Amino acid sequence: MKSAFTHRTGEQVQTMVDSMADAILRDHQCESRLALVGIQQKGVLLARAIHQKLQATRSDLQLVFGELDVGLYRDDLSSNPAPVMNPTMIPESLEDAVLILVDDVIQSGRTIRAALDAILDFGRPRRIQLAVLFDRGQRQLPIQPDYVGEAVELEPEEFIILKTLEAGSGLEVCLTQK
Numbered sequence: 001m002k003s004a005f006t007h008r009t010g011e012q013v014q015t016m017v018d019s020m021a022d023a024i025l026r027d028h029q030c031e032s033r034l035a036l037v038g039i040q041q042k043g044v045l046l047a048r049a050i051h052q053k054l055q056a057t058r059s060d061l062q063l064v065f066g067e068l069d070v071g072l073y074r075d076d077l078s079s080n081p082a083p084v085m086n087p088t089m090i091p092e093s094l095e096d097a098v099l100i101l102v103d104d105v106i107q108s109g110r111t112i113r114a115a116l117d118a119i120l121d122f123g124r125p126r127r128i129q130l131a132v133l134f135d136r137g138q139r140q141l142p143i144q145p146d147y148v149g150e151a152v153e154l155e156p157e158e159f160i161i162l163k164t165l166e167a168g169s170g171l172e173v174c175l176t177q178k
Helices: 010-027 042-057 110-122
Strands: 033-039 062-068 098-106 127-135 147-151 158-164 171-177
Touching: 010 042, 010 127, 010 147, 010 171, 033 042, 033 110, 042 062, 042 098, 042 127, 042 158, 042 171, 062 110, 098 110, 098 158, 110 127
Parallel strands: 033 062, 033 098, 098 127, 127 147
Antiparallel strands: 158 171
16 A cells, blocks of 8 residues: 655645644643753754744743753664664753653654653653654554644655755655665
8 A cells, every 4th residue: 555645845844843833832831941852863853943933932931952862762772782873962951841852753652762761861851742743653652742743654664754955944754665
């Protein structure tokens, strides 16, 4: 079965990002501080886009922005003993913060489980929520996103690739096969 999903333009992705940011703002109207942490690598791209929209919409909101690598927290290290590591940058303690964890795609839930383990090294947030651009379903763990750009059904050999546009402004999505 061939998937109907092939591509999302920069404009379509921006509409999804705006919708997710609006939902985050609506759910956190009374908050004065939010932490937004993107999972390396593509989750960071999405987190930056959401961060920009949140800043532009609500200037009184203190936003902590971070980048998280989960390579050493994964449960499949035995099958990949030399993971590629990317920088983790969490500028301040997440103790008692409302944290929005951001990734581009959720499927099994294993990356998010690893991220939850990693986040605890930076404090114990009051609340953790999950924002993803695409939800593929097919969970292996009971983890569900709070904010979703789009739910999609793909074949196991199909993958979503999030990339920055050439001009450096905006994001675009395409589908690739293994």
